[in-house]
Amino acid sequence: MSRTAPTPQPSESAPPRVRADIIEAATRIFSERGYHAASMSEIADALGMRKPSLYHHVRKKEDLLFAIHEQLIDELIEETLAVISSSERPADKLRGALRVALGFVARHRDGVTVFLQERSAVSGERWNALVVKRDFYEQMVARIVAEGSASGDFVAVDPAIATKAVLAMANWGYTWFQPDGPLSADEVAETFATVALRGLEVR
Amino acid sequence: MSRTAPTPQPSESAPPRVRADIIEAATRIFSERGYHAASMSEIADALGMRKPSLYHHVRKKEDLLFAIHEQLIDELIEETLAVISSSERPADKLRGALRVALGFVARHRDGVTVFLQERSAVSGERWNALVVKRDFYEQMVARIVAEGSASGDFVAVDPAIATKAVLAMANWGYTWFQPDGPLSADEVAETFATVALRGLEVR
DNA sequence: CAAGTTCCCGACCGACCGGTCGATCAACGG
DNA sequence: CCGTTGATCGACCGGTCGGTCGGGAACTTG
Numbered sequence: 001m002s003r004t005a006p007t008p009q010p011s012e013s014a015p016p017r018v019r020a021d022i023i024e025a026a027t028r029i030f031s032e033r034g035y036h037a038a039s040m041s042e043i044a045d046a047l048g049m050r051k052p053s054l055y056h057h058v059r060k061k062e063d064l065l066f067a068i069h070e071q072l073i074d075e076l077i078e079e080t081l082a083v084i085s086s087s088e089r090p091a092d093k094l095r096g097a098l099r100v101a102l103g104f105v106a107r108h109r110d111g112v113t114v115f116l117q118e119r120s121a122v123s124g125e126r127w128n129a130l131v132v133k134r135d136f137y138e139q140m141v142a143r144i145v146a147e148g149s150a151s152g153d154f155v156a157v158d159p160a161i162a163t164k165a166v167l168a169m170a171n172w173g174y175t176w177f178q179p180d181g182p183l184s185a186d187e188v189a190e191t192f193a194t195v196a197l198r199g200l201e202v203r
Numbered sequence: 204m205s206r207t208a209p210t211p212q213p214s215e216s217a218p219p220r221v222r223a224d225i226i227e228a229a230t231r232i233f234s235e236r237g238y239h240a241a242s243m244s245e246i247a248d249a250l251g252m253r254k255p256s257l258y259h260h261v262r263k264k265e266d267l268l269f270a271i272h273e274q275l276i277d278e279l280i281e282e283t284l285a286v287i288s289s290s291e292r293p294a295d296k297l298r299g300a301l302r303v304a305l306g307f308v309a310r311h312r313d314g315v316t317v318f319l320q321e322r323s324a325v326s327g328e329r330w331n332a333l334v335v336k337r338d339f340y341e342q343m344v345a346r347i348v349a350e351g352s353a354s355g356d357f358v359a360v361d362p363a364i365a366t367k368a369v370l371a372m373a374n375w376g377y378t379w380f381q382p383d384g385p386l387s388a389d390e391v392a393e394t395f396a397t398v399a400l401r402g403l404e405v406r
Numbered sequence: 407c408a409a410g411t412t413c414c415c416g417a418c419c420g421a422c423c424g425g426t427c428g429a430t431c432a433a434c435g436g
Numbered sequence: 437c438c439g440t441t442g443a444t445c446g447a448c449c450g451g452t453c454g455g456t457c458g459g460g461a462a463c464t465t466g
Contacts, residue, residue: 034324036239039422040424049445055426061423091404117320119378155401158394164372172371187364191365195399199358200365203401242454253416254415255416258456263454
């Protein structure tokens, strides 16, 4: 009864809802077991169907991985762009970018795990588009740091290396942050921003 | 002629030299293709032998992964212990720990990649010992931050979160740092330490 | 030279995996 | 009431992988 009335809108050739369920299950299983170790049967079983049924909705295993990557990077870019556009001072932009990144980990932990852990699990033509988007995101962060350095808001350290430090905080979160744990994403993001902007040492 | 005179010391049951070559090759291939995607034939071929020959020196594929992990974490703990023991001020300890970590990435890039990328690729009994060592390393960094907070050298931010920020810088390096690139490990470590201790913002 | 040890490898095995095929079944439209 | 469409799945296929086995080459030791 729960999954017997599909095709409510036969309008588009794009899938209606099953697709989302499939990607969700694939994300969880890829995240738990790793892309190569996970099997299509596993994903099918998690959806209450058998492998050939899953292949009715999906062409290749790699397509699932690609869909996960694309969905995530698009959303991350969109949110980050919005936040840094509505800020003025470089410090606020950096704080906002960290808040978006940590919030992303909190909301899409499995997806981020797949995104960062299975970064080079696949190749092919369309993969280049993802690399471009990933670079674009990094460039957004790099631009914040570079603007701060140029305007005199930030101290004179190598902006490229400082960017890597900020990206590290944003990207490493998926390995330890627990969305259901005692720490909130905003709390972590604020502390990270404080460390990155004011430093730990008392003067 | 290059590999025809083994067994120079039949003293120990421990392997003489081939073992090191095998682990080195496995490290490179696991790092490039991922543990699950890499095959034992690949590793054997890289060593100029066939798969059954490789299995003469190695019992299981998982043993290779375990050996890589163990070797690396032991060395990292040893070096970090030495550096933070010979320092006095928390700031110097933190700087030293970052220098060790980045130097590690520079010297054992493939190994660190396997170590951090294939963190949960295997299970089993002995795996617990590795988790304990990994936790011990993190605790060393945590203690530096906690000491700094307690002594008043560091500002009053949540030490647990600040520790994660430092660990992020140390651990994320393997994804981007190029040992043969224009940046030296010490250069990066110094800049990271500056960001973590003084912050980016001018006051 | 004979016994022993170490290493090597062609051939093989069982398991599993990504992916296909064809039959079946339910729902909908005319 | 029948044809079409979409979804499901048992059975199957080709390929690969981790791991084994048994025989042989090379070297050491006596």
